[in-house]
Amino acid sequence: MKKITEEKLPELYSHISQNHDLFVPIDQDDSVNFSLWKDGANVNFDVLKTNTSPKKYIFPQCETFFNFKSEGKKLTIERIKSEEKPYVVFGVRPCDAKSFRLLDNVFLSEPMDRLYEEKRNRGIIVSMGCNEPEDTCFCNSFSILPNSIQEGVDVFTLKLGNKIFWEAISENGVELTNKLSDLLDDVTEGDLKEIEIAKSQVNEKVKELPFSNIDPNEINRDLNELFQSKIWDEISKSCIGCGSCTFVCPTCHCYDIQDYDGNKSGERYRCWDSCMYSEFTLMAHGNPRTTQKERFRQRFMHKLVYYPNNFDEYACVGCGRCVGKCPVNMNITKVIRKLGGENQ
């Protein structure tokens, strides 16, 4: 394990930036969001929940994947060349790091999504543990500890006071760490003790959080019984179908494919879509989900039942972004409770 002081971080950013696009949480007007680091950027590691999740680096909100041109009867298709420059996302919280793995289950299963795969392979994930979980955090309900090193991260960091501890986890992480060796110092016995104390403190803190008794494992996962449950009528009533929860969610992966028409030539792109929208499932002969209740049920059944049936894990990481963003104060914690997912 290595460490660096906060004052020296700009030097570290600058060093990483020489060969990588570096994305870090940056203060922007009213929110903190992952953005490309540039000299003088206002990096903010104090706010845990960036406005949107860093999934946008592996699954962009909008991406063009081929250009097309039609001339007379001839059609040509040209795949967009993928970006080759490697990137580093620094400050990925354990919940978001876990969401990358959950997205991997979807996109990297056969037939593999090449757009996703090439972005995933190009990135180095520098995760950062949390010391002060917020009231809307419930990662613990999904067996994610705030200071845990999630599978797939390349480097794990922890910020204590003005010290940032740095631990290479993967081969890529070791390689990056070696390149930064001039900037990183060795840790002392005292440092290790400090880390141990911080870890055990945060594990106690999560037990005191407002959502700490939420436990999806308590839900009886009988698909058809839950599907037909009366609770959906009641809890979906307030949902206005704005889709905010789906856009800030680190595990939502629904997308749309559209063509941009530039008069005989154009682009095919995909962009995030939301199962909360009425047109999502609309087809020529009708719509299987005509009411907001059905769309609301789909989203939560997917996270809590359908996805777990397919991949043996819940499609929620308890980041709590949806809790803060929902304009009518409805969210997955309330749904889980209604479905019986609560420890007494």
Add this chain to the structure above:
Amino acid sequence: MSCGCNDHIDPLIPQIAVVKSIRSDTNDVSTFRVEKPEGGKCFDFKPGQCAMVSVPPIGEAIFSITSSPTETEFMEFSIKRCGKVTEFLHNLEVDTEIGVRGPYGNNFPVNEELIGKDLLFIAGGIGLAPLRSVINYVMDNRKDYGKVDIVYGARTSGDLVHRNEIFANWPAGMNTNVHLTVDREEEGWEGNVGFVPNYVKDLKFDTNKVALVCGPPIMIKYVLLGLEELGFKKDQVYTTLELKMKCGIGKCGRCNIGDKYVCKDGPVFRCDEIQQLPDEY
């Protein structure tokens, strides 16, 4: 190079194909014959599988492949005009290039459960499109299957598709019967009059066979009830489901019924499997 991608491995990138002929079947259904620019069919598939047909800049839609896999030179799609992509396709000129990607989904188990069995095909309207692929596959491997019955109906006789096959080729096949019906009486129509589900019941098929059903959802629903009345068990009946699809590979998240994705785990389902699904299709 005919294809936009380097090595065909990106499942979202279509390959270029040419519409070699467009045959008008009815007022709103045409059958499109599609080949690679250099000739030959775009890819191998199994009966019941689907393909995404792309017409940039209008978009892309998924269709069942209506030709049989035994056809080596081309693929065919029977497409009803009912939206933007289909409208555009219906107005295409022959020899226009389009994009095709696939095949997607599972297939009717022609080389597994159906081998050696008597087969009962039941189709309504454009629902004949996916079944035609199976029927022609069976015709081309006739000795591998038992007796074949085909029940096919449409609103009017003018709405029946694949007329060569339903009136000539299939009835001439070995040990094969074609039973046609239209919804209402019409002059000159000598076949049955009535809805497909009732006709199936009237024909009193023995239950020692496998049924393959395809058509509008309401028809499927009543045919399945009818088959049950005749004594068919749910695991003797196959049908196809259809939902909105974009990616075709189980990732874009819009064609699920419960934990199954119709594009990947379907479109072909055995009725005892359908029974396990939540009622949302």
